[in-house]
Amino acid sequence: MNFLSTFVTFENLHEVRRLCHWGPVIALSVIAICSTMAILDSIIWYWPLDTTGGSINFIMLLNWTVLILYNYFNAMFVGPGYIPHGWKPENQLDTQYLQYCRVCQGYKSPRSHHCRKCNRCVMKMDHHCPWINNCCGHLNHAYFTSFLLLAPLGCSHAAFIFIMTMYTQLYERISFGWSTVKIDMSAVRQFQPLMPFSMPAFAATLFALGLALGTTIAVGMVFIGVSEFTQAKDRIQHYQTGEEFIFPYDLGSRWQNFKQVFTWSGAPKGDGIEWPVHPKCHQHTLTIEQLKQKADKRVRSVQYRAVEDYNGACCPLSKGLQTFFRTPCTEEPRIPLKKGDTILATRGTKWWMYGDKALSEEQIIGGERIRGWFPRRCVEKCHYDTAASDSTSEKKVN
Numbered sequence: 001m002n003f004l005s006t007f008v009t010f011e012n013l014h015e016v017r018r019l020c021h022w023g024p025v026i027a028l029s030v031i032a033i034c035s036t037m038a039i040l041d042s043i044i045w046y047w048p049l050d051t052t053g054g055s056i057n058f059i060m061l062l063n064w065t066v067l068i069l070y071n072y073f074n075a076m077f078v079g080p081g082y083i084p085h086g087w088k089p090e091n092q093l094d095t096q097y098l099q100y101c102r103v104c105q106g107y108k109s110p111r112s113h114h115c116r117k118c119n120r121c122v123m124k125m126d127h128h129c130p131w132i133n134n135c136c137g138h139l140n141h142a143y144f145t146s147f148l149l150l151a152p153l154g155c156s157h158a159a160f161i162f163i164m165t166m167y168t169q170l171y172e173r174i175s176f177g178w179s180t181v182k183i184d185m186s187a188v189r190q191f192q193p194l195m196p197f198s199m200p201a202f203a204a205t206l207f208a209l210g211l212a213l214g215t216t217i218a219v220g221m222v223f224i225g226v227s228e229f230t231q232a233k234d235r236i237q238h239y240q241t242g243e244e245f246i247f248p249y250d251l252g253s254r255w256q257n258f259k260q261v262f263t264w265s266g267a268p269k270g271d272g273i274e275w276p277v278h279p280k281c282h283q284h285t286l287t288i289e290q291l292k293q294k295a296d297k298r299v300r301s302v303q304y305r306a307v308e309d310y311n312g313a314c315c316p317l318s319k320g321l322q323t324f325f326r327t328p329c330t331e332e333p334r335i336p337l338k339k340g341d342t343i344l345a346t347r348g349t350k351w352w353m354y355g356d357k358a359l360s361e362e363q364i365i366g367g368e369r370i371r372g373w374f375p376r377r378c379v380e381k382c383h384y385d386t387a388a389s390d391s392t393s394e395k396k397v398n
Helices: 013-019 022-045 052-077 092-097 141-170 199-234 236-241 254-261 285-300 321-325 361-365 387-391
Strands: 113-115 120-122 127-129 134-136 302-306 342-348 352-357 371-375 379-381
Touching (some): 013 052, 022 052, 022 199, 052 134, 052 141
Antiparallel strands (some): 127 134, 302 342, 302 379, 342 352, 352 371
8 A cells, every 4th residue: 555655645535536537538548549559569560579679669668658647647636735724824914915715715825726626725726627637736736747748758659659560561561652761670570570460450550640649739739828828817917007027936047946846755845825936026926916807807897688598508509500519618617597697797709708697695695606608699788887886896705
């Protein structure tokens, strides 16, 4: 048991249920298919026991698989770390700079956010990732980032094996007409493959090649996109008001920032509540900026009234083909609507909108909040928009 705990840390045994979700099922299936086919094709293409190159190729392939699974399972089961229920700062004056979470009945520490999926306030929350069925945050940030880096590298290696296997096996069977292509295959011709490369094997290799290339491109784009989105979001104050905004958690050098997340022990520095900050900033620089953004968001919200009933379906065919096919690709919830409901919309697309449903006073006092996506055709803009005036009296809520 001690041996296993060095590889995967379970906060509770019930965490295993995270595997029962479409994200981990698909992710682990892709890893299993690409790894299995790459190992089999390595045996066919470059037998590892005959040459040094074949041995190195096979060991590297096993190394990618082990490292990818190690970081994937740790990102899933170690988890991001959660703010304790009912948490509040030691200095009561600091509460004016913090947001209050009605669900967790406590204040959100700097860099934390409430996740609707986990139903907890998460330390240094980045996002809720459906592929690991968990949030990416303080404790699993290094594991998740390592997984994103290793997955494209391993898939690139596997794709190279798939291509070389198909080429070497079909080289003498099909004339490609590539008179300028010269590949030395003397090393791989020293033995007869242990397994025949039949038509099913060719189809399986081609399918695995598509998965490997698709994963490499998709994960690479996500890795770059998240970085650009984070930088743009942190600098919103500069673009909107012209004020200079220094990101408080940038310590001045990439190496110092790197060491805050990646350590030899695997555990990040800090307790997830207090953070080292830039010399020109303090612990609540970012939380003050977030409060400004929330106030600006409430002012910009637009009041709509439901003119059609909507049952909350993810892809409602009854609302038109465009609404059906253009449904938002996100795990954010859809909110059912009844004729006459009032919604405060904050963003949207051509066919869908996102906002908060106006609730009764009893529901607000009880901490209830209903927000999500709904079809644009189901609502119409109110002629007299009271969203801005009503929002000024709202307290800071989750």
